[in-house]
Amino acid sequence: MSIFGIIRIAVKSLARNKTRTFLTMLGIMIGVAAVIAMLAIGQGAKKIVDDQINSMGTNVIIISSNWGSQRSGARPAAGSGQLLEVADVEAIRDRVEGVLYASTIYNTWGRMKYEGNNWRTGIMGVDADYFFIRDMQAEKGSLFFSSDIENSNKVCIIGKTVADNLFGETDPVDKIIRIRNIPFRVAGVLKAKGQNVNGNDQDDIVLAPYTTVYTRLLGQHWRNMMIMVSAESKETINVVQQDILDLLQSRHRGTTSEEFSVRTQTDVAEAANKVSNTMTILLASIAGISLLVGGIGIMNIMLVSVTERIKEIGIRMAVGAGKRDVLLQFIIEAVTISILGGFLGILLGFGAAEVVGKSMKWSVAVTPWSVVLAVGFSCAIGIFFGWYPARKAANLNLIDALRYE
Amino acid sequence: MRLQHAPVVPWADSEERVVKDLLIKTSELSKTYVMGEFKVHALRGVDMEVSKGEFIAIMGASGSGKTTFMNLLGCLDHPSSGSYLLDGTEVHTISDAELTRIRNQKIGYVFQSFYLLPRTTALENVELPLLYCNKCNLHQRHEKALSAMRKVGIEDRRHHFPNQLSGGQQQRVAIARAIVNDPVFILADEPTGNLDTRTSLEVMAVLQQLHSEGKTIVLVTHENDIASYAERLVTFRDGKIISDVLNQNPHNALADLAKLPKLEEED
Numbered sequence: 001m002s003i004f005g006i007i008r009i010a011v012k013s014l015a016r017n018k019t020r021t022f023l024t025m026l027g028i029m030i031g032v033a034a035v036i037a038m039l040a041i042g043q044g045a046k047k048i049v050d051d052q053i054n055s056m057g058t059n060v061i062i063i064s065s066n067w068g069s070q071r072s073g074a075r076p077a078a079g080s081g082q083l084l085e086v087a088d089v090e091a092i093r094d095r096v097e098g099v100l101y102a103s104t105i106y107n108t109w110g111r112m113k114y115e116g117n118n119w120r121t122g123i124m125g126v127d128a129d130y131f132f133i134r135d136m137q138a139e140k141g142s143l144f145f146s147s148d149i150e151n152s153n154k155v156c157i158i159g160k161t162v163a164d165n166l167f168g169e170t171d172p173v174d175k176i177i178r179i180r181n182i183p184f185r186v187a188g189v190l191k192a193k194g195q196n197v198n199g200n201d202q203d204d205i206v207l208a209p210y211t212t213v214y215t216r217l218l219g220q221h222w223r224n225m226m227i228m229v230s231a232e233s234k235e236t237i238n239v240v241q242q243d244i245l246d247l248l249q250s251r252h253r254g255t256t257s258e259e260f261s262v263r264t265q266t267d268v269a270e271a272a273n274k275v276s277n278t279m280t281i282l283l284a285s286i287a288g289i290s291l292l293v294g295g296i297g298i299m300n301i302m303l304v305s306v307t308e309r310i311k312e313i314g315i316r317m318a319v320g321a322g323k324r325d326v327l328l329q330f331i332i333e334a335v336t337i338s339i340l341g342g343f344l345g346i347l348l349g350f351g352a353a354e355v356v357g358k359s360m361k362w363s364v365a366v367t368p369w370s371v372v373l374a375v376g377f378s379c380a381i382g383i384f385f386g387w388y389p390a391r392k393a394a395n396l397n398l399i400d401a402l403r404y405e
Numbered sequence: 406m407r408l409q410h411a412p413v414v415p416w417a418d419s420e421e422r423v424v425k426d427l428l429i430k431t432s433e434l435s436k437t438y439v440m441g442e443f444k445v446h447a448l449r450g451v452d453m454e455v456s457k458g459e460f461i462a463i464m465g466a467s468g469s470g471k472t473t474f475m476n477l478l479g480c481l482d483h484p485s486s487g488s489y490l491l492d493g494t495e496v497h498t499i500s501d502a503e504l505t506r507i508r509n510q511k512i513g514y515v516f517q518s519f520y521l522l523p524r525t526t527a528l529e530n531v532e533l534p535l536l537y538c539n540k541c542n543l544h545q546r547h548e549k550a551l552s553a554m555r556k557v558g559i560e561d562r563r564h565h566f567p568n569q570l571s572g573g574q575q576q577r578v579a580i581a582r583a584i585v586n587d588p589v590f591i592l593a594d595e596p597t598g599n600l601d602t603r604t605s606l607e608v609m610a611v612l613q614q615l616h617s618e619g620k621t622i623v624l625v626t627h628e629n630d631i632a633s634y635a636e637r638l639v640t641f642r643d644g645k646i647i648s649d650v651l652n653q654n655p656h657n658a659l660a661d662l663a664k665l666p667k668l669e670e671e672d
Contacts, residue, residue: 005536016524315520318481319582320509320537322502398481402520 006325010332017305017326024301028341028381031346032374034287036284036292036366037350039373041356042280044364046273059100059237060133061225062268063092063244063262083252083259086210089127096247098232098240103127104210105226108217112179112206114166121162123179123206125213133230141173141188148187149209154216156184159203160192182216184208237264294341296379302334302389313393314401327394334386336380342378346371372382427490428589429455429478429490434487436473436655444595447473449644450487455590455623460616462624462632462654463642472594474641475625478507479592490512492589509537513583517573521567527554527578528563534586553585554578557611573604580611590621598632603665609634610658 014021065083086104111118114173128146130136136143144155147229156179161174172186193202196329208217218224231240245262249255313326321329350366357364428602437449448470455461465471477489480496489496492511496504513534514520521530531550535541541549554560559577567575576596583591593612595603613634615620626632633656640648 005539009536012525012529041649124662135584312521312522315522316480316533317505318508318514319534320505320586322505325537388472399476402481402516 003328006328007332007336010329010336012332013309013329014336020301024054024298024337025341025344028291028295028338028378029345031287031294032342032345032378033289033348033352034290034347035284035374035377036216036370037352037356038280038283038287040109040349040353040364040366040369041362042276042283043367044362045276045279045355045361047365049272049276050269051237053272054266057235060265061229061231061241061244062263063248064260065225065259066167083255084227084248086225088248088251089227091247091251092227092229092244093129097245098236098243100230100232101129101132102227102229103130103133105130105228106210106213106218107224107226108213110180110206110217111190112162112166112177114172114177116174117166117168119162119165119187122205122219123156123208123213125210125217125389126207127210129292130207135291137191138188139191140171141186144187144207144209149211152211152215153209154182154184154212155162155187156206156208158186159190159201159205161204162200162206163189168278178219179206179208184212207284237266291377291381293339295385298334298337298382299385299389301337302330302386303392305333306330306389306393309393309399310396310404313396314404317396317398318402323394326396327390330390330393331383331386334390335382338378338385339375340381345378346374349374351395419440425455426456426458428457428459428492429453429623430490432488434474434477434489435479435485436470436482437485439547446644448484449544450478451644451646452645453639453649455621457589457621458616458619460613460622460624460634460636460651461628461639462635462637463639464626464629464632466627469641471625471627471643473588473644475592475594479512479514480504500643508537509534510586511579511586511589513586513591514529515576515579515583515591515593515596517598519567519572519579519599521578521582523568524566526565526583527565528566528571530578531563531581531585535581538586549585550581553581556584556615557581570670571604572600573607574599576608577602577611580608580615583621584615589624591615593624595623595626597626597628603662605631606658606662606665610662615660618649 004225012301019066063084080123089102089104092099104125104127108123108125110123113119126128128144128149131143138157139160141157144153145156147153148155150273156177158166158177166172167175172189175186177186178184190203190205190207229240229388230243231237241262241264245257248260248262252259267295312319316326316329353364353366356362430453432452434448434453435446438445438447444618451470451474459490463471463474467668471653473482479482480491483667484497486587487497491507494503494507494511496507499507521527522533528550531547531553535546549593551560551563554563556581557577559574559581560577562570562574565574570578580591580596583593591612596612612622612624622635624632624635632638635653636652636655638648638650638652640644
C-alpha cells in the first residue's frame with residue numbers, strides 16, 4: 001500500500017478521536033511553543049545587550065589591574081591593586097599606535113548635598129578624553145576642560161538622575177554642591193543615556209576631574225584606577241589591545257600579562273552574551289523537558305490507542321494489511337500528532353514571543369532555525385515515541401486480534 | 406467477473422475430478438496448539454478438495470475443529486503440518502507477506518459479528534481491502550465499492566456508520582467488503598449467528614445469489630437450517646471430517662423468505 005494511502009488512514013483515524021488527538025497534541029504544542037518563545041526572547045535579549053554595549057561608545061578598551069588577585073592571603077577586591085599609574089595613560093596615549101583617546105578613571109562613592117537635598121551615588125574621576133570616548137555631551141552648562149584637570153579644580157558634571165534628585169526644578173549649572181562635604185561647582189548636566197546592559201541607571205553619576213577625585217575624595221588605600229581607551233577603528237582594536245598590554249608589561253617590570261585586564265567592548269559583550277546564552281540554554285532545556293514529557297504523552301496515548309483498536313488491527317490484517325502497513329499507520333499517527341502539535345506550537349510560540357516582546361519592549365526575533373529545530377524535534381519525537389506502540393500493533397497475532405473482545 | 410458454473414461432482418471419487426476446476430486442496434492438514442504443558446490437537450489431518458463455484462457448508466459442534474479449519478482455509482493461521490493448495494499457491498510454504506497478499510486478493514471474509522470498522526462509513530468499510538492493494542485509484546475504489554454494495558442491495562446506506570445500520574445491513578456491508586476485491590472464494594464464519602430468522606434468510610439469499618453468479622462460498626455454521634442452503638455439507642468432529650455429502654436439494658432462501666409472515670413495520 002502506498003505511503004499516501006497510509007497517511008490517509010492515519011489522519012482519518014485521528015479525526016475519529018478529535019478531542020483525544022488534540023489533548024495529546026497539547027504536550028508537544030506547549031513544548032514547541034516554549035522552545036520557540038525562549039529562543040526568540042533569548043535572541044531579543046542578545047540584541048539588546050549588543051545595542052547597549054555599542055551605545056557605550058565605539059571601539060572602547062577598558063584596562064584595569066588584577067594585581068590584587070596575585071596576592072595570597074587577604075585579597076583586596078579585583079581592580080584595587082595600585083599597579084596602574086596616571087603615567088601609564090600618558091604612555092598609552094602617546095606611544096601606542098591607533099589610540100584615539102585615553103582617560104584615567106577613578107571610581108568612588110559619596111554622599112552629596114544641595115541645600116536640603118541628599119543623594120548618594122557613584123563618582124567618577126575622569127580625564128577630559130573620557131567625554132570623547134563615551135560620546136558624552138552636556139545638556140546644560142558645559143563639560144570640564146584639561147585646565148580643570150591640571151589645576152584639580154573642584155568642578156563636576158552631573159547626570160540627569162542626580163540633577164533631578166538634588167535640584168528638582170532648579171537649574172543646577174554653576175550651583176555649588178557638597179560631595180563628602182567638599183564643595184564642587186556644577187559645570188553642566190549630561191545628556192540622558194538611560195539604562196545600561198545591567199539595568200543600571202547611567203544617568204545616576206557624577207563626573208569630576210580625576211586629579212580632584214584623587215586628591216580630595218580617594219582614601220589612601222582605595223585607589224581604584226582604571227583606564228579607558230578608544231581605538232581608531234574596529235579592525236585595529238585587537239592589535240591596539242595587545243600593544244597596550246605589551247606596553248604596560250614593559251613599564252611595570254616583573255609583571256605577567258595576567259596582572260592586567262585589557263578588555264575590549266567585544267570581550268564585555270561576550271561576557272554579557274555568555275550570561276544571556278546560559279539563560280537561553282537553561283530555558284531551552286526546560287522547554288526540551290516539556291517536549292520530552294509531551295513525547296511520553298504521545299507514547300502513552302498511542303499504547304492506549306493500540307489496545308483499544310486491537311480488533312480494528314485484526315480486521316485490517318484480515319482484509320490485507322501487512323505488518324508494515326500497520327506499523328506505518330501507527331507511526332504516522334504519532335508523527336501526525338507531533339507535527340501538528342509542533343505547528344500549533346510554533347504559532348503559539350510566535351504569539352508568546354510577541355506578547356513578551358510588546359510588554360517588555362524588546363524586539364524579539366523568531367529565527368528560522370528555531371522553527372526548523374522545533375519541527376524536526378517534534379517529528380523525531382513522533383517517530384521515537386510512536387515506534388514502540390506501532391511495533392506492538394504490528395506484531396499482534398492476527399487471530400488473537402480478530403477474536404479480541 | 407468470473408461467471409462460471411462449475412459442475413457439482415460427487416466427492417467419493419475425488420481422484421478423478423478435473424484439476425482445472427480445483428480451487429482448494431488440503432492434505433493431512435493439522436493444527437496443534439500448545440497450551441503450557443498440554444498439546445491440543447485441534448485438527449488431525451484433514452483432506453478436502455473444493456472446486457470452483459461450490460457452495461459448501463462446514464458443520465460441527467464447538468470444539469470440532471471447524472473454526473481452526475476455517476482459520477487455515479482463510480490464511481489467517483499457519484498449519485502445524487500438512488499442505489494447503491489455494492488457487493495454485495502452496496499456501497503452507499509462503500511467507501507472511503505473501504499470505505497477507507492472498508488474504509487481500511483471493512479471500513473474502515464474512516464474520517459472525519460483522520467486524521466493520523467503527524465510526525467509518527459503510528462505503529469506507531467496503532473500500533478497506535482495496536486500500537491495501539495498490540491497484541486502484543480513489544475513483545476506481547469508489548466505483549468498485551459501490552458496485553459491490555449494489556450487488557448486495559446496500560448502496561443507499563453507503564454514508565451510514567455501522568452503528569446506524571441494522572444487523573442484517575451490517576452483514577450485507579461486510580459481504581460487500583468480502584466481494585469488493587473479486588476474491589476466488591468467500592469464507593463466511595457463522596454469518597447469521599447474530600441475526601434473527603428473517604435477516605438470516607436475507608443474508609443467505611445474498612450468499613445464494615452470489616453463488617448463482619459463480620462465486621465459491623465456504624460457509625462455517627453449526628446450524629442445520631443454515632447449512633441446508635448450501636450444496637455440499639462437510640461435518641467435522643474431533644478435528645476430522647466425519648461426513649462429506651452433497652445436498653441434493655438445497656433450500657432457496659428467497660422462497661423461504663417469502664413464506665415468512667409479513668412484518669408489520671420495516672426496520
